[in-house]
Amino acid sequence: MSTVAIDKAAPTRTVKYGSMSRDRTWALRWSYFFLTLFAIFSLLPPIYMLITSLKSSAEISAATNPWWVFHPTLDNYIGLLTSNQFLRFFWNSALVSIFVVTITMLISVPAAFALARMRFWGSATLATGVFLTYLIPDSLLFIPLFKVFALFGDWTGIQLINRWYVLLLIYPTLTVPFCTWIMIGYFASIPKELDEAAIIDGASWFQTLTRIFIPVALPGLIAATIFAFTVSWAQFLYPLVFTTSTDQLVLPVGIITTLIKGDVFNWGQIMTGALLGAAPPLIIYAFLMDYYIAGLTAGATKG
Amino acid sequence: MADVTLRKVVKKYDDVEAVRGIDLDIADHEFVVLVGPSGCGKSTTLRMIAGLEDITGGDIMIGGDVVNDVPPKDRDIAMVFQNYALYPHMTVAENMSFGLRLKRYPKAEIKSRIDEAARMLDIVELVDRKPKQLSGGQRQRVAMGRAIVRNPKVFLFDEPLSNLDAKLRVQMRIEIKKVHQKVRTTTVYVTHDQVEAMTLADRVVVMNHGRIEQIGTPNELYHKPATKFVASFIGSPAMNFIPCRLEESGGKLHVRITDRIAFPLPPARAARYQGASRTDRLLLGLRPEHITEAKAHPEPGVESFDAVLDVTEPMGMETLIYFALEGAQICGRVNPNAGAQDGAPLRLAVDLNNMHLLNEGTGAVI
The missing domain is CATH 3.40.50.300 (P-loop containing nucleotide triphosphate hydrolases)
Structure with a gap:
């Protein structure tokens, strides 16, 4: 039998343990550095809004430190929240957004189900087509759309321009394609056997959608809902073009058309209005953020 | 129902x-x-x-x-x-x-x-x-x-x-x-x-x-x-297929595998294959359990031959053996006490009562 010589003094170099965690530490440091940078960059405007909203007009125009409030006041908030006009904008925005979200979901969920599951002739092309319509920017569309509604008014006598509800027809052109696309992706990630099992269990297509697909795809559904809400809440160009009377305006347009009088900028109230306007999406995101992320990343990994 | x-x-x-x-x-x-x-x-x-x-x-x-x-x-x-x-x-x-x-x-x-x-x-x-x-x-x-x-x-x-x-x-x-x-x-x-x-x-x-x-x-x-x-x-390990021919010698039907190895068929099988072609290339189909170690007193229809084993796989209750024959790898099952060893020769027995004969070209069982 041969013997194997074991050199017991073999490891002469200094052994380093935990090299993986050291790498990780550095990666984390860099991540924190850039994340902090990014957070500061994106949080500065809202912080500036908050600071300015707490100042009086006199303090804003005085040449003091713009990043500090010396005489905090809630006058801007009280002024806006007691103004019927501002509350009207808020109400209009809420009404439009809620209706648009409802309309969008009623159209895009069944559409996505049909395109993802009920294979019919041209369904794949149609699915791509739905997404392509989303790529046409609204800044190109508003003139022809205006023309269409004007002609529609001439022919039928039904006046849609300068009515808040015209936005219920326009916003879905932005929200429906994108939400349909999100939901197609989400439905496609549901295993095919699940609808086959439902069909064998005796479910109709509609029951498969309402009792299996919608509950299973709830995160995606919520993500799409949040998206539709954000888009309609923040939309600026369309309401600026299609509504002009102050009682028909939504919040973003209302703030700039009523609080900027000629060349007089009522900065305190503008900032307050913008901050109040940003609150509802902020609150919704805060509560549903997890769902939103889960919805947007669906299909990236299985499970 | x-x-x-x-x-x-x-x-x-x-x-x-x-x-x-x-x-x-x-x-x-x-x-x-x-x-x-x-x-x-x-x-x-x-x-x-x-x-x-x-x-x-x-x-x-x-x-x-x-x-x-x-x-x-x-x-x-x-x-x-x-x-x-x-x-x-x-x-x-x-x-x-x-x-x-x-x-x-x-x-x-x-x-x-x-x-x-x-x-x-x-x-x-x-x-x-x-x-x-x-x-x-x-x-x-x-x-x-x-x-x-x-x-x-x-x-x-x-x-x-x-x-x-x-x-x-x-x-x-x-x-x-x-x-x-x-x-x-x-x-x-x-x-x-x-x-x-x-x-x-x-x-x-x-x-x-x-x-x-x-x-x-x-x-x-x-x-x-x-x-x-x-x-x-069907069956695991799978059935072995060994290239062979049918030939008549001494008034008895034989299945010839190599120049040295040919087995006489048992009477029931011989009767069944009497009409089969003597010139076609055929395959002898044998399940692993019908290739075992040779016994001192073989039953009728069991024929023995020598083989050199390539690989043995002890499974506990039996040992799987692998050897080459006419270019085909053959698997057999022997008693763990039969003395099968990698690379060693072993006298093996084939149970021709359970053989199958297939046409190599068509794959049909004759």
Whole structure:
């Protein structure tokens, strides 16, 4: 039998343990550095809004430190929240957004189900087509759309321009394609056997959608809902073009058309209005953020 | 409860023929397993019975009624899928009762059926859990429970055990057999695993390239395969095929393997192969258990020869041996005490009473 010589003094170099965690530490440091940078960059405007909203007009125009409030006041908030006009904008925005979200979901969920599951002739092309319509920017569309509604008014006598509800027809052109696309992706990630099992269990297509697909795809559904809400809440160009009377305006347009009088900028109230306007999406995101992320990343990994 | 009949059933995808005209009669209460390699058309056949795939040609009958154009929900079938396909947002009880609730069964009836199925499958304590909280084996039971509560005419299983680990698979196999013994529902079961097919089936349907190679009981397929495909597919380790010729010498029919090795055929076999061609290239088919160590007093029809072993695999109760013969690798099973060693010679015996003779060109068993 041969013997194997074991050199017991073999490891002469200094052994380093935990090299993986050291790498990780550095990666984390860099991540924190850039994340902090990014957070500061994106949080500065809202912080500036908050600071300015707490100042009086006199303090804003005085040449003091713009990043500090010396005489905090809630006058801007009280002024806006007691103004019927501002509350009207808020109400209009809420009404439009809620209706648009409802309309969008009623159209895009069944559409996505049909395109993802009920294979019919041209369904794949149609699915791509739905997404392509989303790529046409609204800044190109508003003139022809205006023309269409004007002609529609001439022919039928039904006046849609300068009515808040015209936005219920326009916003879905932005929200429906994108939400349909999100939901197609989400439905496609549901295993095919699940609808086959439902069909064998005796479910109709509609029951498969309402009792299996919608509950299973709830995160995606919520993500799409949040998206539709954000888009309609923040939309600026369309309401600026299609509504002009102050009682028909939504919040973003209302703030700039009523609080900027000629060349007089009522900065305190503008900032307050913008901050109040940003609150509802902020609150919704805060509560549903997890769902939103889960919805947007669906299909990236299985499970 | 119903019988299932397939008549000249064809399935084409564009130009590809997945199923090429199969005929199959499945009797009431029968457990039939469709088995074959992947792409042989077995799953497609099952899905056509379920109604999940349209048929391109032929007829499918369930309980005597042609169901070619009947939608799946009206065929009164239940299906168990490979990935279980449980509804993830429903509890076990809700999963099992979904079909019954859609059909608006009374609540009491639904409850009693769930209780009965849960007891049968030993999942009583799981009925309030969600599928996520269950193990693979438990999910499979729930999937079976969902089929049982429907009390359908036919059960369809699509490779239900493929996602389970080996140990659980054996356990669930027994479970499925027990369930069938209790409910006696006509069952069509698809698998690529010949062991599953053999252990579960009343009758096995071996499929290959969209055609049925052979239909028979597990024992028939094992002992009387009709084609080389069936002979090689059923049984593990697989049957050995040794190139050979038939020749007459000394008034007796011999099967000649090499210049030195030729075995006289036992009388029953000789009579059977009397009419076979003496010039065709043939294959001698021998299962591993019919190649063993030579004994001192061999039975009639058992012939011995010498071989040098390449590899031995001790399995405990037996030792598998591998050696080369006429370019073919041959597997045999010997007693662990027979002294088989890697690279060593061993005197072996072949049991020609259990031999098969195949035409090398056509693959047909003579």
